[in-house]
Amino acid sequence: MTQQAPPAAPASPSSRPVLKVGVLGSGTVGTQVVRLLGEQAEEFAARSGARLEVTGIAVRDLAAPRDPAVPRELLTDDATAVATSNDIVIELIGGIEPARTLILAAFRAGASVITGNKALIAAHGPELYAAAAAADVDFYYEAAVAGAIPVVYALRESMAGDRVTSVLGIVNGTTNYILDEMSTKGLSFEDALATAQELGYAEADPTADVDGLDAAAKAAIIASLAFHTRVGIDDVLVEGIRSITAEDIREAHASGCELKLLAIAQRVALDDAAEGVSVRVHPALVPADHPLASVHGAFNAVLVEAESAGRLMFYGKGAGGAPTASAVLSDVVAAAAHRVNGGQAPRESSYADLPVLGPEAAITRYQIQLRVDDQPGSLAAVATAFAANAVSIDSVRQSAYVGGDQAVVTIVTHPAAVKRLNAAVEALRSQERVLAVVSIQRVEGE
Numbered sequence: 001m002t003q004q005a006p007p008a009a010p011a012s013p014s015s016r017p018v019l020k021v022g023v024l025g026s027g028t029v030g031t032q033v034v035r036l037l038g039e040q041a042e043e044f045a046a047r048s049g050a051r052l053e054v055t056g057i058a059v060r061d062l063a064a065p066r067d068p069a070v071p072r073e074l075l076t077d078d079a080t081a082v083a084t085s086n087d088i089v090i091e092l093i094g095g096i097e098p099a100r101t102l103i104l105a106a107f108r109a110g111a112s113v114i115t116g117n118k119a120l121i122a123a124h125g126p127e128l129y130a131a132a133a134a135a136d137v138d139f140y141y142e143a144a145v146a147g148a149i150p151v152v153y154a155l156r157e158s159m160a161g162d163r164v165t166s167v168l169g170i171v172n173g174t175t176n177y178i179l180d181e182m183s184t185k186g187l188s189f190e191d192a193l194a195t196a197q198e199l200g201y202a203e204a205d206p207t208a209d210v211d212g213l214d215a216a217a218k219a220a221i222i223a224s225l226a227f228h229t230r231v232g233i234d235d236v237l238v239e240g241i242r243s244i245t246a247e248d249i250r251e252a253h254a255s256g257c258e259l260k261l262l263a264i265a266q267r268v269a270l271d272d273a274a275e276g277v278s279v280r281v282h283p284a285l286v287p288a289d290h291p292l293a294s295v296h297g298a299f300n301a302v303l304v305e306a307e308s309a310g311r312l313m314f315y316g317k318g319a320g321g322a323p324t325a326s327a328v329l330s331d332v333v334a335a336a337a338h339r340v341n342g343g344q345a346p347r348e349s350s351y352a353d354l355p356v357l358g359p360e361a362a363i364t365r366y367q368i369q370l371r372v373d374d375q376p377g378s379l380a381a382v383a384t385a386f387a388a389n390a391v392s393i394d395s396v397r398q399s400a401y402v403g404g405d406q407a408v409v410t411i412v413t414h415p416a417a418v419k420r421l422n423a424a425v426e427a428l429r430s431q432e433r434v435l436a437v438v439s440i441q442r443v444e445g446e
């Protein structure tokens with residue numbers, strides 16, 4: 001047996017190396033990152049092996065009022081100087097430019113970069129990964145998907161020994177908050193949105209939240225990581241929640257469901273035994289007993305299905321200053337530890353290069369509500385329209401329609417391709433007994 005050298009004693013706090021940290025942007029998240037870097041400096045030093053010294057905080061407006069936790073003497077409006085003069089750069093400006101240019105400059109200057117910028121990654125991820133690899137530095141973005149929830153780590157590292165088949169998630173806190181306030185308190189869309197903005201959940205321009213673009217960027221990142229395939233924002237089918245009405249929510253409840261904005265990334269078997277990837281964001285009915293139905297407020301949840309692991313569920317705060325700062329700081333500690341001990345963040349993994357399928361590839365269940373003549377043969381006519389287009393019916397519910405010889409029929413299908421569903425709806429419209437197709441909603445979650 002060979003004698004092993006005793007492990008080296010940990011560096012004493014005063015002898016730890018210093019790593020210079022630059023922060024770009026001091027808004028909702030940046031402010032909390034700076035506060036926590038100050039308040040928990042000793043713990044971050046002990047965990048990473050280096051003292052993290054914030055040398056500059058780039059802001060747009062030097063005179064703007066700030067949280068007292070942000071040292072005024074560190075503020076500067078020279079973002080390029082901050083990006084190019086530090087060991088670790090934390091980008092929390094958001095948007096594409098100048099964030100992209102600043103991050104690329106930081107890589108060239110030898111800095112590791114941490115960002116929460118899903119819009120940028122979903123548009124320019126491969127370029128950023130390549131620049132980080134060329135500079136031999138780390139690129140981390142845990143905060144970009146589902147805020148505090150360690151979804152990026154889970155997909156990129158914990159699932160590296162498995163084969164992910166699907167990811168189904170609520171990844172936008174603002175829209176979940178709005179839908180939940182509408183569902184539980186009967187609030188209007190506008191009032192719920194205003195509160196979400198006050199609470200710091202919504203992006204500066206809430207269009208990105210409400211129209212599903214924020215969730216779509218996250219879905220693209222999720223799919224890229226889950227399926228080892230480049231998926232960009234333009235590959236994602238997106239529908240937001242702007243057109244959801246109080247009536248839609250009432251209908252959802254009547255069907256024993258909640259209406260949620262979902263991000264869905266699926267591995268899809270193709271006819272020739274090959275596989276593709278389907279990625280989409282849209283509102284969908286979720287049965288009340290499904291785990292995603294009870295995700296309230298601005299919380300996020302992500303369900304990952306994998307061949308060996310089965311179903312995994314991640315739940316927590318997907319937005320807000322401090323929760324998002326928690327994710328940013330986990331990346332900062334990892335990048336700092338690599339500077340001290342060696343090692344590097346995982347590089348881009350896109351070897352599978354699966355085809356990203358168009359919207360027509362989505363296979364989902366649908367709920368269709370019809371107003372029909374309440375006469376013998378009406379249900380048979382409805383069933384014929386579905387059968388003729390090879391759409392299988394899962395359940396049928398009929399309720400009396402107030403105001404005459406009419407009934408409302410609610411049909412839930414088995415999973416069907418959108419093309420077949422559309423053909424069935426056309427056939428329904430041409431049936432004499434069908435007076436109106438009242439609504440069509442997707443249904444997700446078993």
Ligand SMILES: NC(=O)C1=CN([C@@H]2O[C@H](COP(=O)(O)OP(=O)(O)OC[C@H]3O[C@@H](n4cnc5c(N)ncnc54)[C@H](O)[C@@H]3O)[C@@H](O)[C@H]2O)C=CC1
Nearest residue numbers: 025026027028029058059060092093094116117319320324
């Ligand atoms: N707020 C949240 O809950 C979450 C935010 N994120 C992401 O984190 C990033 C930051 O988000 P927030 O803090 O919410 O945004 P924010 O809008 O509150 O803060 C951004 C700050 O950057 C400043 N800024 C803009 N351009 C600048 C420039 N050229 N130089 C210096 N400062 C500049 C703005 O003045 C603003 O204070 C975004 O990428 C966002 O998508 C990610 C997860 C959750």
Ligand SMILES: N[C@@H](CC=O)C(=O)O
Nearest residue numbers: 172173174201203319
């Ligand atoms: N605006 C986003 C927060 C960051 O990702 C949300 O509402 O989830």
Ligand code: NA
Nearest residue numbers: 142145147149
């Ligand atoms: Na996260």
